[in-house]
Amino acid sequence: MINTVSSNIKNISTLEYKEKKFEYWGPTPDESRKLMVNKSHALKDKRMSLKEAVGKHIRDGINLGIGGFVNTRVPVAIIHEIIRHGARDLTLSFQSNSICPELLAGAMILDPDRVSIKRVELAWWGYEIIGIAPMVRYLATNGIIEMDDYTNYGMSVRFKAASMGIPFIPVRDHGGSDMELVNRGKMIECPFTGKNVYLLPACHPDVGIVHTTAADMYGNARIFGAYCTCPEIAMAANATIMTTEKVIPTESIRSYPNLTEIPFPVVDTVTEVQYGAHPGASYGYYWFDMDHIKMFRSICEDFRKTGNKDALKKYYDEYIFGCENHDDFLEKIGYKTLKKLKDMDGGQPIILT
């Protein structure tokens, strides 16, 4: 890039990469600002079914910003609905995630005319203790999807810059690593200190998907446990689809406005979905379902090793296409499992009043 300083890192690794011209992988800051200005900012009831919400906002070619972190408060119910609805040519943006992008990737492997991923801007894609994520290993290793690598802070703060309405943000990481070469950030000389500082472009998803602890019907949302990057993603996105464990009265929101982490103007739809992050965890409600995640992961791993899609197709037919909505899915998971997961959360304290 022109007028760019660098930390001169090209001799450290054996990396080979193609220089790419900078482009936004979703809405530009100006486009996103304009869209936000033109939205209705009324306090209006935004509750609707997930089918309606997804039908209204999800289309081919969008940048989809995925909330949660690894297995925590991951918006699985929304992902299931997106797979039923279909969405091709997606750009995915997230910091670290497990089952959400894996579910989309599995859907792509089964039927790329229904769901397909074009590229991913991310920090990490895996299952931590449970193992590597087989679908990303398959897709990225074979060059089927394009990757753009940042750190967890990098992706989080790119959403934060977008949520602040600024086009980029300076950070003190990425520089001197190969991420400086391959991602869309840029090293400059700080105009004040005269020293090198790395800049990251804001990330505005077309649609952000988040699952929250509680929200009112207007979309004012509380999050207990780690926020992950959900407030920033919701505020960065052109449209935000929100599921929440519990819709609470606006009176409660107004009693403790400090507890609102996502404000209503940035939220487009609200759907109460209990266990909406299952098999992920939701602090104060349920722990993650390690057995289910292991089961899905091992089906994906079998595909990666053998190329046989039968078990994968069976999983999607049973748990996604065989369900009208998340209640149907939870019925297949079963009361005993859900009760156990609730017990394992241990009643972490949350405020719903």
Next chain:
Amino acid sequence: MSEYTPFEMIAYTGSRVLEDERIVFVGTGLPIIAAMHAQLTHAPNLYMIYEAGSLAPILEMGMPLSVGDTRAARKACYLKGLCGAFELTQRGCADYAFIGGAQVDMYGNICSTIEGHNYDKPGIRFPGSGGAGAMAANCEKTIAIMALEKRRFVKKLDFVTSIGFGDGSPDYREKAGVLGSGPYRVITNQALFGFDEATKRMMLLEVKPGRTPAEIQELVDFELIIPPDVKEMAEPTDEDLRLLRDVIDAEGYFLKRVIKK
């Protein structure tokens, strides 16, 4: 002295290198176990940051299985999100980064992104940086856990994910715009490494009792600095093993893993 496993030795050594009254930014698995062990023994005022957003939790519900585990938020002093956790770090509140990776070089740079040379179509795609790249940049000191194998202690990385001392030049990190002082220790089950102040190169500090520095050099593809005063690694006592096995990782999620060849 009881028998101990390689994972137990790594966790115990990790605990030993953490000082009291410090803050450690932990990664999933052995770093969490090492920090919990340190808290229960010599460092009761050591606190953890978990990147999903919690500072100084009390882990009374058991060991978090991942850094995003909701249990890691239990009774924290401060609980925000990833931006909050990493901005504390960028500001200078995190003393240690505790990370892992697939490859490390003589200057403590670490790869966890790809194996192979071609970014767009690598031999193997790994999960990616996660928090590691940011931790290695901006925590004050970086501690890495690695398996001691020639294919991992390499002359040249496939991809630099987490910055160490770069090419070893004295101003590399400053030019890179990062803040922390960089690599501090590399922990394996057979040897503990540090870094030479002048050359920034990896230096052997301690070997497992019974091993020689020459044997350790055999397992490393680049030339180690081997000072004359290499010490023996301390071994976990029965009480350390009881804490690791019965108190910290009682379910054996990390310590009882089978090592895949």
